[in-house]
Amino acid sequence: MEPLLIVENLKKCYGREGALRTRKEVAALQGVSFSISRASTLALVGESGSGKSTLAFCIACLERPTSGSIKFNGNELTALDGEQLREVRPQIQLVFQDPARSLNPRFSALEVVSEPLLVQGHLSKREREDRAHTLFAQVGIPKEKALQRAEEFSGGQRQRLAIARALALAPKLLILDEALSALDCSVQAQIANLLVELQSSLGLTYLFITHDFAMAGHLAEEIAVMEQGNLVELGAAEKVLQSPEHEITRRLLAATPRWSFAAHAAKVV
Amino acid sequence: MTPLLQVQDLHVAYTSRAGKKIPALDGVSFDVRPGETLGILGESGSGKSTIASALLRLLPRNAEIQKGVVLFEGQNILAAEPRSLERVRGARLALIFQEPSLALHPTIRIGDQVQDVLAAHQSLSRGALKEKTGQLLREVFPVDAEIIADSYPHQLSGGQQQRVMIAQAIACWPSLIVADEPTASLDPTTQQDILSLFKTLQTKLNLSLILITHNPALLAGLADRVLVLYAGEIAEIGPAEKVLASPQHPYTRALLQSMPRGLDEPDQERKSQLPIIPGEAPNLASLANGCRFEPRCADRMELCFKREPKAVVLNGTHQVACFKYGE
Numbered sequence: 001m002e003p004l005l006i007v008e009n010l011k012k013c014y015g016r017e018g019a020l021r022t023r024k025e026v027a028a029l030q031g032v033s034f035s036i037s038r039a040s041t042l043a044l045v046g047e048s049g050s051g052k053s054t055l056a057f058c059i060a061c062l063e064r065p066t067s068g069s070i071k072f073n074g075n076e077l078t079a080l081d082g083e084q085l086r087e088v089r090p091q092i093q094l095v096f097q098d099p100a101r102s103l104n105p106r107f108s109a110l111e112v113v114s115e116p117l118l119v120q121g122h123l124s125k126r127e128r129e130d131r132a133h134t135l136f137a138q139v140g141i142p143k144e145k146a147l148q149r150a151e152e153f154s155g156g157q158r159q160r161l162a163i164a165r166a167l168a169l170a171p172k173l174l175i176l177d178e179a180l181s182a183l184d185c186s187v188q189a190q191i192a193n194l195l196v197e198l199q200s201s202l203g204l205t206y207l208f209i210t211h212d213f214a215m216a217g218h219l220a221e222e223i224a225v226m227e228q229g230n231l232v233e234l235g236a237a238e239k240v241l242q243s244p245e246h247e248i249t250r251r252l253l254a255a256t257p258r259w260s261f262a263a264h265a266a267k268v269v
Numbered sequence: 270m271t272p273l274l275q276v277q278d279l280h281v282a283y284t285s286r287a288g289k290k291i292p293a294l295d296g297v298s299f300d301v302r303p304g305e306t307l308g309i310l311g312e313s314g315s316g317k318s319t320i321a322s323a324l325l326r327l328l329p330r331n332a333e334i335q336k337g338v339v340l341f342e343g344q345n346i347l348a349a350e351p352r353s354l355e356r357v358r359g360a361r362l363a364l365i366f367q368e369p370s371l372a373l374h375p376t377i378r379i380g381d382q383v384q385d386v387l388a389a390h391q392s393l394s395r396g397a398l399k400e401k402t403g404q405l406l407r408e409v410f411p412v413d414a415e416i417i418a419d420s421y422p423h424q425l426s427g428g429q430q431q432r433v434m435i436a437q438a439i440a441c442w443p444s445l446i447v448a449d450e451p452t453a454s455l456d457p458t459t460q461q462d463i464l465s466l467f468k469t470l471q472t473k474l475n476l477s478l479i480l481i482t483h484n485p486a487l488l489a490g491l492a493d494r495v496l497v498l499y500a501g502e503i504a505e506i507g508p509a510e511k512v513l514a515s516p517q518h519p520y521t522r523a524l525l526q527s528m529p530r531g532l533d534e535p536d537q538e539r540k541s542q543l544p545i546i547p548g549e550a551p552n553l554a555s556l557a558n559g560c561r562f563e564p565r566c567a568d569r570m571e572l573c574f575k576r577e578p579k580a581v582v583l584n585g586t587h588q589v590a591c592f593k594y595g596e
Contacts, residue, residue, distance in 0.1 A: 185312070185524055186527050189543040192529070192543055193542045199540070211456050213532055214529045218540070218543070219529075219539070241532060252458060255457040256457050257457075257489065257490075258532060
């Protein structure tokens with residue numbers, strides 16, 4: 001079967017005012033190509049500023065790439081506009097790093113989750129609430145909490161809400177932009193488990209953007225490494241983790257703190 | 270060796286908007302020896318940042334230190350006069366926060382901000398101040414120290430900003446630095462750079478360091494001893510290799526087990542369910558009688574929900590607050 005997402009030679013330049021009013025071009029993506037198979041996970045790793053988020057925004061149709069192709073479920077996204085975009089966008093959803101900042105704190109859980117349904121305008125109020133309750137059950141939010149405000153939830157539960165909201169429109173692809181990194185370790189494990197469950201029950205495809213190689217190895221079949229707008233390494237997770245080829249991958253791996261004491265104590269002096 | 274810092278039976282509570290007292294630290298005692306790194310491991314709401322602020326009496330207005338002693342270089346900080354407190358803060362005991370971009374003044378050049386710290390604590394001539402500022406910046410920026418001194422905070426990266434914070438912290442030769450999640454907003458390579466900078470400076474200046482974090486992986490290889498905080502109390506404290514490699518408290522054990530280990534052991538079971546700690550940390554505003562970890566604990570016994578366990582000493586240096594090891 002054809003992969004859900006095929007990105008080919010994707011480029012994105014941002015114009016920027018340089019010194020003496022000259023315009024300077026910054027190439028955030030310099031020809032990136034990869035694909036993600038259906039119901040699988042690709043982890044995207046790289047230092048800050050390597051272009052990970054730009055890539056995510058281009059795929060989510062929030063930024064227009066300068067050139068290149070993004071084929072999603074058979075559609076060429078870069079060629080779409082207006083009405084067509086509106087049909088594709090719901091199928092690609094984002095979950096951000098810090099749910100304290102990505103959710104409206106004054107919204108109730110119910111409003112947070114049913115807002116995307118309201119915007120799409122296909123469902124009645126009753127149907128939206130039913131859908132919201134199904135989503136609460138899927139992500140493990142007790143239904144008594146439906147009317148609590150988002151700010152009253154703990155960090156982990158807020159991230160569950162953010163995931164429920166992302167799932168509201170039954171997307172095919174979920175872009176998890178550092179979705180675990182702001183959470184406590186024990187909560188990270190809970191949310192990671194939830195992501196695994198949802199992937200197998202709903203057949204979701206994930207683009208998992210992270211700094212955390214250990215989590216990448218746990219969740220993803222494949223790992224891609226970016227540096228300065230280029231995808232410098234892409235391969236099966238265990239291969240990238242155990243025999244990295246590119247220098248930047250090796251450097252990132254070496255900088256990753258290891259929880260196992262013995263492995264680490266020998267390394268850092 | 271006499272400890273540099275002794276914290277005894279520290280109790281801190283916050284008053285909520287509704288006027289209710291919510292305990293944040295409930296009888297925390299520990300010490301820090303000269304030249305030592307103590308790692309404080311805790312999750313959100315465990316009280317780890319409250320410790321950092323309480324040590325220097327920098328708590329917000331709605332917080333109250335109800336009880337306890339903080340002895341630093343022989344002086345009880347909690348009873349110190351404002352004048353003598355000023356001589357300690359930022360000079361003998363320095364604090365580094367998580368978000369350097371919020372701790373630096375946005376419209377003052379870096380060099381001046383570092384110099385201000387020196388000027389506040391030492392009476393030096395203008396020339397000497399400048400000279401010393403330059404030295405400090407060169408300490409944390411082996412190259413480009415001059416360019417950095419003339420820059421504004423927004424022109425620096427997160428890692429560079431954190432280096433500036435470190436320069437400010439070491440400006441007056443402190444004996445103890447408390448770093449509260451100093452690398453949380455940095456990417457791994459920068460994080461590693463900052464941690465090794467801490468290590469270098471520590472040896473060079475014979476610093477003691479309290480490193481507060483939620484990430485156990487950071488402490489391995491860096492901390493001499495680790496203190497595990499849960500819901501405002503010490504669950505476990507001991508030598509890092511003991512606490513991290515063979516944790517005794519059920520909370521520490523469960524926490525470490527919940528971390529994916531795809532890196533050290535090739536992950537045969539990708540996408541398997543990670544062992545989790547069920548439930549959430551307790552609401553400190555309405556605590557029950559028993560052990561605070563009891564509702565989530567896999568090893569709970571009948572005793573556990575009746576009373577709170579006291580710390581039990583295992584082989585001299587390792588303390589665990591759990592009934593599994595006796596009463």
